[in-house]
Amino acid sequence: MARGYDDQPVVVVERSGGGVGAFLAGALVGAVAALLLAPHSGEETRAHLRGRAQRLREAAEDKLDDLQDVVETGYAKTKAHVEASLQSARRSIDDRRGEARDTLDAGKAAVRTARDELERRLADARSQRRSTADAEVDEADAEVDE
Numbered sequence: 001m002a003r004g005y006d007d008q009p010v011v012v013v014e015r016s017g018g019g020v021g022a023f024l025a026g027a028l029v030g031a032v033a034a035l036l037l038a039p040h041s042g043e044e045t046r047a048h049l050r051g052r053a054q055r056l057r058e059a060a061e062d063k064l065d066d067l068q069d070v071v072e073t074g075y076a077k078t079k080a081h082v083e084a085s086l087q088s089a090r091r092s093i094d095d096r097r098g099e100a101r102d103t104l105d106a107g108k109a110a111v112r113t114a115r116d117e118l119e120r121r122l123a124d125a126r127s128q129r130r131s132t133a134d135a136e137v138d139e140a141d142a143e144v145d146e
Helices: 019-037 040-145
Strands: none
Touching: none
C-alpha cells in the first residue's frame, strides 16, 4: 500500500522575539534601495509630487462639482414631485370634503322633507279625528234630542 503525504511526520519550529528588529531592518533596506534607485533628484521628485497633487485636487474638485450638480438636480426633481403629490392630495381632500358636505346637505334635506311629511300626516290625522269626534258628538246630541 502506498503511503500518502498525510502519513509523514511534520516538524514545527517556533521562534520567539525578533519581529520588531526584522521589521526595522526591512524598512532600512527599503529606504536605502529607494534612495539608490530613485530616477530623479529630490527636488525633481517633490516637483513631480506637487504636480500630481495639484492634478488630483483639480480632478477631485471636478468630481465634487459634478456630484453637486447631480444632487441639486435630484433635489429639484424630488421637490417638484413632492409638491405635485401634495397638490394632488389637497385636491383629493377638497373633493372628498365637498362630497361629504353635499351628502350631509342631502341628508339634512331628506330629514326636513320626512319631518314635514310626518307633521302634515299628523295634522291630517288630528283633523280627521276631530271631524270624527265632532260627528259623533253631533250624532249623540241628535239622539239625545230625539
